[in-house]
Amino acid sequence: MTKIDKDIALVSGPPKDINTTQKIATLIGMSGLLILVLAAFNVNFPNKGVWLTIALSAIAGGIILYSKGAYGSKQEGIKNDGVWFKSISSRGFWGWIAGIAMTGFYIVLYFFPALLGLHPDGENTGVIALFDPLSKALSGNAASQWFVYGTLYTVAILAFGIKFMWKYRHNKYERLRTFSVMFFQTGFAFIIPELMARLNSDSFSLPYYDLKNVWPLNYYNFEQYRVDQMISAGNVGLGLLIFGVLSILVITPILTYKYGKRWYCSWVCGCGGLAETAGDPFRQLSDKSTWAWKMERWMVHSVVVFVVIMTTAVVSTYLGYDDQKYWLTKGTFLLGVVALLTILIGLLFIFRRDELKKDAKIGAIGYFAIILAMIGIHYSTGNNIFMFEAETLRSTYGFLIGSVFSGVIGTGFYPILGNRAWCRFGCPMAAIMGMQQRFFSKFRITTNGGQCISCGNCSTYCEMGIDVKAYAQKGQNIVRSSCVGCGVCSAVCPRGVLKLENGEDAGDSRYDSDPITFGNDGIKVNF
Amino acid sequence: MKHIAIIGNGISGVTAARHIRKLSDHKITLISAETEHFFSRTALMYVYMGHMKQEHVKPYEDHFWAKNRIDLKMGFVSKIDVSNKKLIFESGEEMPFDDLIIACGSKPNKFGWKGQDLEGVQGLYSWQDLELMEKNTQSIDRAVIVGGGLIGVEMAEMLLSRSIKVTFLVRESRFWGGVLPKEEGELVSRHIKSHHVDLRFETELQEIIPDENGRVKAIKTKAGEEISCQFVGLTAGVSPNVDFLKGGAVDLNRGVLVNEFLETNIPNIYSIGDCAEFHQHPTGRRNLEQVWYTGKMMGETVAQTICGTKTAYRPGVWFNSAKFFDIEYQTYGWVWAEPKKNEATLYWEHADGKKCLKLVYDKNNHSFLAANVFGIRLRHKVLDYWIANQTKISQVIGQLEDANFDPEFYENSFPAIKQQFQSQIPQTV
Numbered sequence: 001m002t003k004i005d006k007d008i009a010l011v012s013g014p015p016k017d018i019n020t021t022q023k024i025a026t027l028i029g030m031s032g033l034l035i036l037v038l039a040a041f042n043v044n045f046p047n048k049g050v051w052l053t054i055a056l057s058a059i060a061g062g063i064i065l066y067s068k069g070a071y072g073s074k075q076e077g078i079k080n081d082g083v084w085f086k087s088i089s090s091r092g093f094w095g096w097i098a099g100i101a102m103t104g105f106y107i108v109l110y111f112f113p114a115l116l117g118l119h120p121d122g123e124n125t126g127v128i129a130l131f132d133p134l135s136k137a138l139s140g141n142a143a144s145q146w147f148v149y150g151t152l153y154t155v156a157i158l159a160f161g162i163k164f165m166w167k168y169r170h171n172k173y174e175r176l177r178t179f180s181v182m183f184f185q186t187g188f189a190f191i192i193p194e195l196m197a198r199l200n201s202d203s204f205s206l207p208y209y210d211l212k213n214v215w216p217l218n219y220y221n222f223e224q225y226r227v228d229q230m231i232s233a234g235n236v237g238l239g240l241l242i243f244g245v246l247s248i249l250v251i252t253p254i255l256t257y258k259y260g261k262r263w264y265c266s267w268v269c270g271c272g273g274l275a276e277t278a279g280d281p282f283r284q285l286s287d288k289s290t291w292a293w294k295m296e297r298w299m300v301h302s303v304v305v306f307v308v309i310m311t312t313a314v315v316s317t318y319l320g321y322d323d324q325k326y327w328l329t330k331g332t333f334l335l336g337v338v339a340l341l342t343i344l345i346g347l348l349f350i351f352r353r354d355e356l357k358k359d360a361k362i363g364a365i366g367y368f369a370i371i372l373a374m375i376g377i378h379y380s381t382g383n384n385i386f387m388f389e390a391e392t393l394r395s396t397y398g399f400l401i402g403s404v405f406s407g408v409i410g411t412g413f414y415p416i417l418g419n420r421a422w423c424r425f426g427c428p429m430a431a432i433m434g435m436q437q438r439f440f441s442k443f444r445i446t447t448n449g450g451q452c453i454s455c456g457n458c459s460t461y462c463e464m465g466i467d468v469k470a471y472a473q474k475g476q477n478i479v480r481s482s483c484v485g486c487g488v489c490s491a492v493c494p495r496g497v498l499k500l501e502n503g504e505d506a507g508d509s510r511y512d513s514d515p516i517t518f519g520n521d522g523i524k525v526n527f
Numbered sequence: 528m529k530h531i532a533i534i535g536n537g538i539s540g541v542t543a544a545r546h547i548r549k550l551s552d553h554k555i556t557l558i559s560a561e562t563e564h565f566f567s568r569t570a571l572m573y574v575y576m577g578h579m580k581q582e583h584v585k586p587y588e589d590h591f592w593a594k595n596r597i598d599l600k601m602g603f604v605s606k607i608d609v610s611n612k613k614l615i616f617e618s619g620e621e622m623p624f625d626d627l628i629i630a631c632g633s634k635p636n637k638f639g640w641k642g643q644d645l646e647g648v649q650g651l652y653s654w655q656d657l658e659l660m661e662k663n664t665q666s667i668d669r670a671v672i673v674g675g676g677l678i679g680v681e682m683a684e685m686l687l688s689r690s691i692k693v694t695f696l697v698r699e700s701r702f703w704g705g706v707l708p709k710e711e712g713e714l715v716s717r718h719i720k721s722h723h724v725d726l727r728f729e730t731e732l733q734e735i736i737p738d739e740n741g742r743v744k745a746i747k748t749k750a751g752e753e754i755s756c757q758f759v760g761l762t763a764g765v766s767p768n769v770d771f772l773k774g775g776a777v778d779l780n781r782g783v784l785v786n787e788f789l790e791t792n793i794p795n796i797y798s799i800g801d802c803a804e805f806h807q808h809p810t811g812r813r814n815l816e817q818v819w820y821t822g823k824m825m826g827e828t829v830a831q832t833i834c835g836t837k838t839a840y841r842p843g844v845w846f847n848s849a850k851f852f853d854i855e856y857q858t859y860g861w862v863w864a865e866p867k868k869n870e871a872t873l874y875w876e877h878a879d880g881k882k883c884l885k886l887v888y889d890k891n892n893h894s895f896l897a898a899n900v901f902g903i904r905l906r907h908k909v910l911d912y913w914i915a916n917q918t919k920i921s922q923v924i925g926q927l928e929d930a931n932f933d934p935e936f937y938e939n940s941f942p943a944i945k946q947q948f949q950s951q952i953p954q955t956v
Contacts, residue, residue: 015688077853081688082577172936448932449907451848453819454586455570460579490934494850496904499932520824521843523831
């Protein structure tokens with residue numbers, strides 16, 4: 001009789017527990033977090049630089065050790081065992097606890113920074129004071145709540161980025177993409193702006209500028225104080241201003257045409273960066289229903305309209321104050337906006353009307369009419385901008401979209417709504433690139449003939465809630481505005497059915513691949 | 528408007544229903560004793576391993592059926608009353624039909640082993656099997672799987688995800704030896720072993736031994752070895768699930784006998800999918816085709832006939848796919864375990880031993896016949912075209928990269944493959 005080897009597993013069961021390495025790693029990571037929490041409750045640490053280093057190293061080290069425990073001893077391949085058994089990743093008890101804790105953190109961060117120790121008129125205390133040494137080393141200034149947040153954000157992307165690369169070590173697309181978001185977060189979002197702040201003096205001052213943060217994600221980029229600062233900062237400032245305009249009007253359209261919006265959303269963007277790394281364990285929680293898709297279309301495009309109106313109002317207001325100061329007059333600017341929107345809507349209806357669903361037509365024409373009407377009201381009355389005060393629009397947008405949606409809900413609710421709720425339902429940048437991706441881009445996800453077995457892995461692990469298999473099982477290419485090109489559907493597919501591709505053309509070959517190879521010679525199936 | 532009843536809501540029956548709805552306004556009823564809604568049978572393993580939940584393996588949202596006016600009926604058909612054209616359910620209910628499609632699938636093979644019906648012994652095919660497996664594998668530490676095919680290797684992966692040690696009995700001298708050629712079979716065997724599966728070749732089951740409660744406690748091999756275990760997975764293939772038709776008017780062999788139009792011997796009664804058996808396969812393949820893809824094609828075909836365009840089942844170039852733990856497998860055309868007399872083969876294997884490509888071509892006219900590929904994804908459309916058009920092997924090798932379907936930035940093995948193959952084909956080709 002064969003002897004039973006009991007040394008590996010004494011008790012079997014669904015894979016939902018963590019192993020010893022992971023338990024130790026959790027302890028280390030939590031101890032780092034504890035230091036920050038203690039600091040937040042005003043435990044006054046001596047040698048703040050040392051304690052901050054210990055805290056951040058423990059958090060990062062804990063995450064990396066946890067990854068080793070999770071993936072180190074396993075062969076390379078898909079690692080989704082137990083995802084729906086673990087309470088953290090299946091909206092169970094720990095999922096809710098994590099969601100509540102993160103939401104609470106965001107509320108304090110955005111609306112009650114004094115609780116973190118921010119004192120604009122005096123010395124920092126609490127957890128913000130703990131970050132003072134690092135902030136002084138980089139920018140020369142004391143820390144703010146945004147510096148604390150930026151540092152933790154960067155540490156999260158780096159440490160969870162390593163975890164993600166470990167998990168997908170067999171997949172070079174995933175490794176490169178993750179390295180890219182780690183690089184852009186650390187360099188462009190964190191270090192460069194801080195160093196730029198060093199250049200500021202009494203006679204020279206640049207606004208805080210994360211160069212990869214493009215309007216309208218960076219909705220405040222063209223506000224008066226920033227534009228004034230850039231204009232008065234000589235060629236460098238002017239260069240930044242021009243770069244800001246070119247980013248959305250030239251660079252984004254070209255790259256989106258060639259590669260789809262993934263060049264930004266899953267390779268560069270900071271929101272995407274956090275979602276793809278720290279948020280990866282929650283990707284399966286996105287809602288795949290057609291109802292959610294409909295909600296998404298109306299919500300995200302409403303945000304686009306909101307940000308366009310708000311920015312137009314804000315810019316036209318300050319252009320109007322002082323005709324001498326700015327090269328552009330208010331009238332010219334408003335006409336320019338109208339012309340640009342007319343051209344875009346016109347192109348859409350001329351070249352892609354067959355692809356527009358009924359609600360897209362209603363939405364596009366309806367919203368276009370609203371924008372024209374608002375600008376028209378301004379022209380006919382001449383003074384009060386749009387029915388609403390520009391400042392009211394600006395502060396409402398900042399509160400509702402900039403803080404509540406992107407931060408509190410978008411990130412705080414990762415364990416409940418999935419990791420891309422902001423990107424999917426709220427991000428105007430994603431929506432604008434999405435429209436282009438849907439209608440004028442070479443990017444598509446190709447389906448491999450008849451090989452799909454409708455297993456559902458692709459849809460389940462799509463963080464944007466796209467029902468990928470609905471296309472794959474019909475042999476259709478996936479050309480969807482919301483796809484951020486993370487590549488995970490292709491990775492988890494057990495039959496090699498999905499491939500992210502930049503094809504030869506931006507039109508027909510994406511929408512209907514020629515007679516679908518389904519293997520059935522008896523009849524031609526074309527749906 | 529006629530009433531079309533479909534027994535079975537698997538891929539074959541559902542595909543037929545969808546296509547009939549596309550083509551007509553007929554009343555359609557899908558009958559199942561298994562689950563209310565269609566689910567992907569091939570995804571059962573992922574539910575057990577926690578990759579997905581039941582809601583994720585349903586290919587259509589629940590509102591799809593009402594929206595497309597496809598009625599769903601839960602129940603077990605016990606008899607077909609052919610002369611009155613009605614179904615009689617186990618519950619005693621009756622349902623009249625105008626056309627009937629029998630798409631009731633398969634059940635795991637049991638070859639009369641002693642102890643095959645003990646508690647803790649089962650196959651894996653249905654949703655109920657999955658639930659039973661969940662129950663049967665609570666707090667156990669050792670399992671034996673009998674039968675080296677696709678379901679067996681899936682079951683091994685499932686059990687290992689729950690830290691249950693697996694002994695895997697395979698009758699042949701390599702994994703899936705009846706289907707895979709030697710090199711490919713060895714590649715897969717190595718990979719299965721690397722996951723710490725105790726893989727035993729040329730080992731057959733003699734009997735399953737119960738404990739005092741009638742639950743499996745061990746198995747005995749034909750060589751007399753006893754292996755203790757608390758679970759036995761029977762995965763030695765499947766056979767048509769047609770017991771309820773025995774003694775009825777519909778002709779049976781192993782499955783429901785059909786002609787090339789998927790018609791049975793009774794007018795207005797058709798059969799498709801796993802349970803259908805051709806008198807003579809329309810393209811000369813095996814008379815029973817029990818894979819997802821052919822079930823789908825038969826569903827598409829029978830829908831045409833029922834809706835007025837009589838259409839013969841004419842599957843094109845054979846293809847199939849699977850995944851063995853971490854290694855994906857695709858096949859196009861028919862690669863025989865032993866090459867036929869007219870066939871020559873080319874084989875490339877990556878140094879890591881986890882990727883390979885086999886091309887089969889005709890020695891005489893040098894046309895490309897078939898391919899097996901492991902660890903690399905190939906483009907179905909391109910392979911289908913090459914095989915269907917009898918493209919010359921030299922041309923296939925020259926254009927091999929057109930078939931690459933691996934994700935971007937993956938290691939490109941094609942230059943190495945081309946170089947090796949080009950040196951191996953006859954210069955005159």
